Amino acid sequence: MTNKFFTIVFMLTASHFYAQESNLTYFDENWDKTKKENASYYRISPSKTLKDLMLLEDFYISKAPQFQGYTLKSDENAYVGDIVWYDAKGFDLSFYQYYNNTAVPVLTYYYPNGKKRKTITYKNGRKNGETIVYHQDGTILIKGIYQDGKPVSGSFEDINDWDYYRTNKADRNRKEQGDDPVITAYPVVEESNAVVGPKGKKTVERKLISVKTFWINSKQLAQETTYNVKEYVMNPVKKVNYDAAGKLVQTLNENDFETYGKNFFSGIGFQYYLQNNFAVAIKSKTSYKKGIKSGEEIKYHSNGKVAETTKFINGNIEGEQIAYTEKGTVIKKRIYKNGKPFDGNFDETLSGRLLANQNYIQGLKQGESIVKTDEDSLVAKGIYKDGKPFNGTFVEKKENDQNELIQVVNFKKNGLQKVFDSNIDNIIKTYYCKDDVLNGEMTFYDKGEVTGILEYKNGSPYNGELTESQKRTIFKNGEITEEVFYKNKYRSMSDENVHKQKQYTNGKLTKIIDKSFYIADIGGDAFEGIYKDEKPYQGYFATDFREFNYVEYYEKGEVKYQYSNNYLENMDKYDHPLYDIKSTYKDGKIFDGPEYIKIDHFFMTKYWTNGMLQRYDCDVFAVHYFNRIQFALKNNTIEINEFRKKKIGKITKEKVNNKEVSKLWIDEKVIMSSTSAEVSTVIPEKAASIAYTELNNKVDAKILNFDQNIADDREDSEIFYSIFTSNIDDRKTIVENFNSIANNFSTGKNVESIFGKHRENSMIAGIYFNQAGKPDSGVLILKNKENQYDLQAFLYGKMLEEIKNIDLKNMKKAVEKLNDAITKKLNERD
Numbered sequence: 001m002t003n004k005f006f007t008i009v010f011m012l013t014a015s016h017f018y019a020q021e022s023n024l025t026y027f028d029e030n031w032d033k034t035k036k037e038n039a040s041y042y043r044i045s046p047s048k049t050l051k052d053l054m055l056l057e058d059f060y061i062s063k064a065p066q067f068q069g070y071t072l073k074s075d076e077n078a079y080v081g082d083i084v085w086y087d088a089k090g091f092d093l094s095f096y097q098y099y100n101n102t103a104v105p106v107l108t109y110y111y112p113n114g115k116k117r118k119t120i121t122y123k124n125g126r127k128n129g130e131t132i133v134y135h136q137d138g139t140i141l142i143k144g145i146y147q148d149g150k151p152v153s154g155s156f157e158d159i160n161d162w163d164y165y166r167t168n169k170a171d172r173n174r175k176e177q178g179d180d181p182v183i184t185a186y187p188v189v190e191e192s193n194a195v196v197g198p199k200g201k202k203t204v205e206r207k208l209i210s211v212k213t214f215w216i217n218s219k220q221l222a223q224e225t226t227y228n229v230k231e232y233v234m235n236p237v238k239k240v241n242y243d244a245a246g247k248l249v250q251t252l253n254e255n256d257f258e259t260y261g262k263n264f265f266s267g268i269g270f271q272y273y274l275q276n277n278f279a280v281a282i283k284s285k286t287s288y289k290k291g292i293k294s295g296e297e298i299k300y301h302s303n304g305k306v307a308e309t310t311k312f313i314n315g316n317i318e319g320e321q322i323a324y325t326e327k328g329t330v331i332k333k334r335i336y337k338n339g340k341p342f343d344g345n346f347d348e349t350l351s352g353r354l355l356a357n358q359n360y361i362q363g364l365k366q367g368e369s370i371v372k373t374d375e376d377s378l379v380a381k382g383i384y385k386d387g388k389p390f391n392g393t394f395v396e397k398k399e400n401d402q403n404e405l406i407q408v409v410n411f412k413k414n415g416l417q418k419v420f421d422s423n424i425d426n427i428i429k430t431y432y433c434k435d436d437v438l439n440g441e442m443t444f445y446d447k448g449e450v451t452g453i454l455e456y457k458n459g460s461p462y463n464g465e466l467t468e469s470q471k472r473t474i475f476k477n478g479e480i481t482e483e484v485f486y487k488n489k490y491r492s493m494s495d496e497n498v499h500k501q502k503q504y505t506n507g508k509l510t511k512i513i514d515k516s517f518y519i520a521d522i523g524g525d526a527f528e529g530i531y532k533d534e535k536p537y538q539g540y541f542a543t544d545f546r547e548f549n550y551v552e553y554y555e556k557g558e559v560k561y562q563y564s565n566n567y568l569e570n571m572d573k574y575d576h577p578l579y580d581i582k583s584t585y586k587d588g589k590i591f592d593g594p595e596y597i598k599i600d601h602f603f604m605t606k607y608w609t610n611g612m613l614q615r616y617d618c619d620v621f622a623v624h625y626f627n628r629i630q631f632a633l634k635n636n637t638i639e640i641n642e643f644r645k646k647k648i649g650k651i652t653k654e655k656v657n658n659k660e661v662s663k664l665w666i667d668e669k670v671i672m673s674s675t676s677a678e679v680s681t682v683i684p685e686k687a688a689s690i691a692y693t694e695l696n697n698k699v700d701a702k703i704l705n706f707d708q709n710i711a712d713d714r715e716d717s718e719i720f721y722s723i724f725t726s727n728i729d730d731r732k733t734i735v736e737n738f739n740s741i742a743n744n745f746s747t748g749k750n751v752e753s754i755f756g757k758h759r760e761n762s763m764i765a766g767i768y769f770n771q772a773g774k775p776d777s778g779v780l781i782l783k784n785k786e787n788q789y790d791l792q793a794f795l796y797g798k799m800l801e802e803i804k805n806i807d808l809k810n811m812k813k814a815v816e817k818l819n820d821a822i823t824k825k826l827n828e829r830d
């Protein structure tokens with residue numbers, strides 16, 4: 001069946017070509033016009049035109065399509081709308097969408113035989129309105145609606161990178177001249193609205209679209225993927241695959257995809273040989289489990305024959321990989337172990353255009369290794385022994401995306417060695433070795449020009465300059481004397497481009513002159529710092545962090561002041577930031593002013609007044625996400641302000657029946673209260689739930705009560721819940737809790753609560769109580785007379801299992817057993 005489809009594609013294509021034979025313009029491999037006998041490509045002439053547009057249709061000399069897309073009549077390289085390139089066999093190779101800022105609102109595209117394939121409507125440069133894909137008999141296969149560039153209803157042939165449009169040269173020129181036709185506003189994003197489902201539970205309203213791929217010259221679907229477009233990032237909720245005869249091959253539901261993203265979680269991933277987004281043949285089938293490749297991956301030739309079989313275990317290639325010719329003959333077998341070449345002959349991509357053919361025996365490179373460019377030019381040829389270069393030339397991977405072309409004699413580097421980036425023609429440096437020891441000149445290059453020469457003696461820098469992308473290190477008589485740092489690696493190494501200088505005496509750091517910042521009210525364009533025993537002693541010393549920096553001022557070895565700025569307002573101002581906020585130190589700690597703490601994706605600012613902590617801001621960063629949680633101490637109350645959802649929570653304490661009770665308030669309502677209690681022999685009264693944790697080598701219980709009517713709506717308040725349950729100690733005062741939370745976050749402890757997550761590792765068990773005050777679901781822990789613990793598993797008010805006389809050491813294992821019993825019962829009910 002695959003061969004039949006493949007033949008039909010090019011029969012139909014060829015019929016169009018022969019009819020146009022007299023109207024063809026021929027080009028050689030460099031796209032210069034030539035005669036037919038010297039041609040690599042040709043173009044149908046004259047091209048179809050629409051006002052100031054023309055439709056270019058280029059073909060390989062084999063009659064396979066090479067390109068189709070609209071361009072401006074005035075510039076055939078100024079693309080408009082959808083642009084597609086094809087490989088030498090006529091399959092889709094690359095696709096881009098460009099803004100359409102012309103006077104033509106509807107663009108029409110065609111099959112290779114000239115019949116209408118699809119129409120797209122545009123407004124303000126983006127796709128807007130109806131887009132239709134037609135069968136060759138004129139019937140509609142796919143029909144969808146765009147709104148301001150976003151697919152919002154119906155079906156589509158592709159929505160990958162739907163929000164990314166390229167700009168052609170004409171549009172860029174108009175933008176530079178101030179007549180910018182390109183719409184740069186973000187596309188409309190619909191909000192997700194909650195609706196009430198069965199039993200009062202809240203679900204999220206969905207709006208679905210689909211992406212359809214049909215088998216070529218057929219009305220039979222090959223693949224259909226359904227997406228939820230209620231969010232900016234469209235996530236798949238269903239995928240079905242069919243063979244060319246219409247037989248259902250696979251159905252994937254929402255649980256088979258990643259929670260956030262378009263990748264498979266479990267199932268088979270199909271890739272197709274496509275022509276104009278129609279499936280011609282299966283290109284590959286890959287099995288996934290839990291989000292990673294697991295099982296067999298089969299790649300196919302375009303004629304349907306197997307090209308390669310590979311087995312994966314937990315994402316790594318494992319075992320035998322077999323490659324076949326288009327006729328089915330085995331051409332290569334090799335063995336992988338733990339995802340790495342282990343036994344056999346392997347073709348590997350080293351860097352950029354470099355391809356290596358080398359042999360492995362028992363996981364080690366052995367024998368001849370040949371490295372060539374993608375144009376088949378020889379780069380290196382050498383012999384490996386026991387995984388190490390033995391004799392010859394080799395390409396070895398280095399750090400920082402660099403590579404090295406080395407010459408080796410009897411396992412040791414000898415002669416000229418070359419370091420390059422991803423392009424072997426872009427030499428970064430050369431150096432000489434004698435029996436693996438650096439001796440002689442090391443020469444540094446930038447775009448082919450020499451930028452520095454450093455002499456080595458017996459493996460150590462001796463005289464000259466060690467040049468890097470943004471830094472020069474100067475040596476004299478074997479000792480470092482100076483380091484010069486430059487603002488930008490793309491600028492020259494001139495005095496005007498100097499960022500800072502470090503000076504050394506007898507090889508030790510003694511002074512820094514920093515021109516990388518300004519300090520308000522001080523002035524000057526250079527700040528000096530003196531070192532003593534290579535530690536800051538007198539003057540100004542700037543930090544060198546990636547996102548946020550500040551300057552510290554020292555007097556006689558003691559830090560006195562810190563100069564900083566509002567980092568959110570200055571995130572993009574890397575070049576010469578202005579520091580206009582001053583903090584004062586006392587006894588080595590911030591006493592007055594802001595203090596900054598950076599931990600992973602979490603940034604904390606503490607505000608001190610006369611040694612007293614008044615407020616702290618917790619900023620959370622993630623992909624396309626930012627939130628600030630602000631804590632303030634007001635009238636014996638911890639006030640928590642979440643900026644993203646504009647919600648304010650409060651934590652208070654009071655005594656109720658001689659018990660210390662902490663309360664969480666949101667919108668002036670108490671939504672949860674907690675009381676710490678020791679685990680006892682009796683079941684607590686009036687408890688909504690109990691969380692058990694380990695405290696001082698024993699099990700501690702926190703009794704939680706909450707308003708059920710309010711607590712049902714927790715989504716917008718989850719951060720407040722997690723902060724309250726993870727950080728508040730009912731035995732401490734409000735001020736002690738306020739300071740304790742700050743100390744925890746400063747050291748990275750309980751930071752996950754800022755993300756609305758709970759400390760699962762610290763929690764031993766938990767149980768929920770019903771309205772009658774009886775254990776409902778979870779694990780109940782009671783203390784017995786032997787000073788050990790009895791555990792009981794409940795589900796919907798019924799005790800399922802009990803384990804007695806458990807000590808703290810074996811608590812976790814016992815709880816896991818009971819949780820498994822609860823899970824098993826739940827599955828039986830389902």
